[in-house]
Amino acid sequence: MPLPPRVSIVGASGALGQGLARRWAAAGIPLALGSREASRAQAAAAEVTAAVPGADMEFGENATAAEGSPVVAVAVPFAAQAQTYKSIADALAPGTIVLDATVPLATAVGGKPTRTLGVWQGSAAQQAAELVPEGVSVVSALHTVSAEMLADPGHRFEEDVLVCGDDAEAKATVAGLVEAIEGLRAVDAGRLEQSRIAESLTALMIGINIRNKTHAGIRITGL
Amino acid sequence: MPLPPRVSIVGASGALGQGLARRWAAAGIPLALGSREASRAQAAAAEVTAAVPGADMEFGENATAAEGSPVVAVAVPFAAQAQTYKSIADALAPGTIVLDATVPLATAVGGKPTRTLGVWQGSAAQQAAELVPEGVSVVSALHTVSAEMLADPGHRFEEDVLVCGDDAEAKATVAGLVEAIEGLRAVDAGRLEQSRIAESLTALMIGINIRNKTHAGIRITGL
Numbered sequence: 001m002p003l004p005p006r007v008s009i010v011g012a013s014g015a016l017g018q019g020l021a022r023r024w025a026a027a028g029i030p031l032a033l034g035s036r037e038a039s040r041a042q043a044a045a046a047e048v049t050a051a052v053p054g055a056d057m058e059f060g061e062n063a064t065a066a067e068g069s070p071v072v073a074v075a076v077p078f079a080a081q082a083q084t085y086k087s088i089a090d091a092l093a094p095g096t097i098v099l100d101a102t103v104p105l106a107t108a109v110g111g112k113p114t115r116t117l118g119v120w121q122g123s124a125a126q127q128a129a130e131l132v133p134e135g136v137s138v139v140s141a142l143h144t145v146s147a148e149m150l151a152d153p154g155h156r157f158e159e160d161v162l163v164c165g166d167d168a169e170a171k172a173t174v175a176g177l178v179e180a181i182e183g184l185r186a187v188d189a190g191r192l193e194q195s196r197i198a199e200s201l202t203a204l205m206i207g208i209n210i211r212n213k214t215h216a217g218i219r220i221t222g223l
Numbered sequence: 224m225p226l227p228p229r230v231s232i233v234g235a236s237g238a239l240g241q242g243l244a245r246r247w248a249a250a251g252i253p254l255a256l257g258s259r260e261a262s263r264a265q266a267a268a269a270e271v272t273a274a275v276p277g278a279d280m281e282f283g284e285n286a287t288a289a290e291g292s293p294v295v296a297v298a299v300p301f302a303a304q305a306q307t308y309k310s311i312a313d314a315l316a317p318g319t320i321v322l323d324a325t326v327p328l329a330t331a332v333g334g335k336p337t338r339t340l341g342v343w344q345g346s347a348a349q350q351a352a353e354l355v356p357e358g359v360s361v362v363s364a365l366h367t368v369s370a371e372m373l374a375d376p377g378h379r380f381e382e383d384v385l386v387c388g389d390d391a392e393a394k395a396t397v398a399g400l401v402e403a404i405e406g407l408r409a410v411d412a413g414r415l416e417q418s419r420i421a422e423s424l425t426a427l428m429i430g431i432n433i434r435n436k437t438h439a440g441i442r443i444t445g446l
Contacts, residue, residue: 189427
């Protein structure tokens with residue numbers, strides 16, 4: 001599966017968005033970085049360029065940045081997920097693949113990061129699927145990958161990324177983007193409804209990280 | 224942490240109970256095998272003895288087998304969990320550690336094995352905790368370990384077991400029992416309430432197994 005010619009990152013000024021931007025820029029993928037405010041997107045782009053000189057990058061408000069890319073990665077906290085999707089929906093043309101990495105951590109309502117909230121649709125990814133226009137495919141992934149380690153160019157991953165979605169081709173595209181980051185292996189974790197399990201793993205990882213002062217990841221054995 | 228002098232297995236005629244019995248017998252741990260009917264417990268004991276000659280083993284109805292061991296492992300399907308606990312509750316003395324491996328798969332109500340049911344208490348393990356007498360500590364573990372691979376003495380594991388519980392000492396005892404099985408590493412996954420995440424992983428593993436014709440396991444990286 002060839003890499004997409006351009007990837008938009010919605011929420012690029014957050015830790016996960018920034019980490020993904022640096023890794024994908026380093027892999028030579030042209031990017032469009034979005035944030036709620038264009039000035040923050042510009043700052044995010046400057047940070048990526050400082051880390052990856054010569055990176056091919058545009059930036060703007062989320063809706064502007066989301067336009068015109070075959071893949072749009074959404075990396076926002078759960079508290080901002082619904083309003084973010086509403087703000088970018090018009091920019092998503094039919095055929096767009098949305099990579100959603102949202103985890104419904106209880107922190108969204110002042111709770112613990114080791115707990116998740118119940119989402120009416122079953123998972124944050126399924127909530128996203130309800131909020132995108134027809135013809136747009138949501139694939140969820142990257143829930144358990146440390147944003148901090150993504151931003152650290154010296155860190156070499158050796159872990160798996162669970163990929164959930166209902167469209168096999170869209171999942172393959174996302175798997176390619178995951179594996180463009182050295183040391184990450186994409187594992188097909190089934191339909192989008194399985195995302196609730198992948199998402200909840202983040203809460204488990206956070207607990208393990210706290211207890212062990214580490215950046216834990218997940219590996220599926222037997223593959 | 225020294226291994227307990229005796230372990231009871233409730234549901235020893237099921238696939239997981241049988242697999243655990245063979246592995247623990249091979250590790251030299253004296254066992255008491257229970258089943259709903261004494262005759263099935265006897266058959267289970269005969270199978271274990273055939274696989275592990277000289278195994279130190281008693282057998283009987285679940286309540287009889289559960290009596291007098293410092294650790295009681297409960298390996299029953301979710302559909303039978305509540306009634307099983309009710310049947311053994313009187314046999315559990317204060318201080319007993321219950322190792323619960325129940326997963327609320329939707330198969331309990333005719334659904335898919337890649338889906339779980341919502342449990343009012345939060346998880347099957349927390350339901351178990353509600354059903355044991357005061358002073359008995361429930362630790363959940365072994366959700367993602369293949370019963371079939373446990374029963375195969377030629378299979379060498381290389382995976383982790385998430386252990387959840389509210390009592391650190393009980394968790395350490397269970398971790399010791401997990402690691403008495405070669406190639407399994409126990410990972411502290413936090414309080415018993417986190418068991419809902421560990422339990423749901425079974426549904427995810429089953430999906431991965433179906434797609435890849437394997438017996439997948441889980442490994443936590445970064446530890």
